[in-house]
Amino acid sequence: MRSQVRPVFLELTRIRLPVAGILSIAHRVSGILLFLSIPLQAALLSLVLSGEEGYRQAHALFQMLPVRLALFLFLWALMHHLLAGIRFLFIDLDLGVRAPRYRQSAWVVLLGAPLVALALLPGLL
Amino acid sequence: MEFRVWRFNPESDSEPRMETHQIEVSRGMMLRDVLLEIKRRDESFAFRHSCGEGVCGSDGVNVNGRNRLACITPVSELKAPVEVRPFPGRPVIRDLVVDMGQFYAQYQAVEPWLKRQEPEPEQEILQSPEERARLDGLWECILCGCCSTSCPSFWWNPDRFLGPQALLSAWRFLADSRDQAEEERLDALDGPYRLFRCHTVMNCVDACPKHLNPTQAIGHIRNLMLKKSV
Known part of the structure; x- marks a missing residue:
């Protein structure tokens, strides 16, 4: 009797994701991060608005290293999602959809987002 | 080695x-x-x-x-x-x-042949050089499957998402001046999965050994859909 076993190769760690693919998955990750950050941002806003004491507490919070790292992470997520979204809009308009442009723009977004986030971070502290 | x-x-x-x-x-x-x-x-x-x-x-x-x-x-x-x-x-x-059965089934689903409403003419249907040029970058597909099997959307939904190869072929016939089934073809591509599961990951463009661009073809189909709906 013929065996019906048919394995499937789909080990994601063994499949090389091109740079545009990495950008795409990062777009999803940053989107999820942004969504998850909404309650945190709301809580922070309500703390700041609760009065002088609350404002001081929020300010103290921002002096802590883990909070600053989290802030950088969310800022990166925002910048990546924004820049990658603009790139997707250009591609939807049939601009930069051919090689090597779509790869170059993916690199620009992947490298640009953390740099922009780093540049904006001091303004938030 | x-x-x-x-x-x-x-x-x-x-x-x-x-x-x-x-x-x-x-x-x-x-x-x-x-x-x-x-x-x-x-x-x-x-x-x-x-x-x-x-x-x-x-x-x-x-x-x-x-x-x-x-x-x-x-x-x-x-x-x-x-x-x-x-x-x-x-x-x-x-x-x-x-087993490439699913891949071929998706190719077949876009009905990759010329469809005419008018009766078949006696002689061949002529195209201008410009009309013929619209098919360049589309007809060269050899159905190897490198694109569709590198596409995450096709990995997760091979039965509902047509995949880059079939969509490139769909555009190849939509772009053909001799084809007369535009509306029918666009209707068949509508819905959340068949075409719109493409998230512009562009793995297909990276994988194609013939240097074709399914992402661009999918964009052209979307534009045509938009034009027809406004």
């Missing part, structure tokens, strides 16, 4: 395994020659191939994580150890031979 190939024999194996071969490579050698050498050593080794020059599209495999045609992949371009696996996401029949 070290080569590791994916082996699976449905009659004797319950799990796939990687098999290592040391193969002496020579100048100008293609990956297909290496696979043939492995087959000379062990005739039970199975992979598809035919023309040997990137025209038939039979020997698509996953090489060091990338989908490529073995016959036009120079061994000198590859980093050792070279790992050769079957196309991702397709059920494996044996070794590197996968």
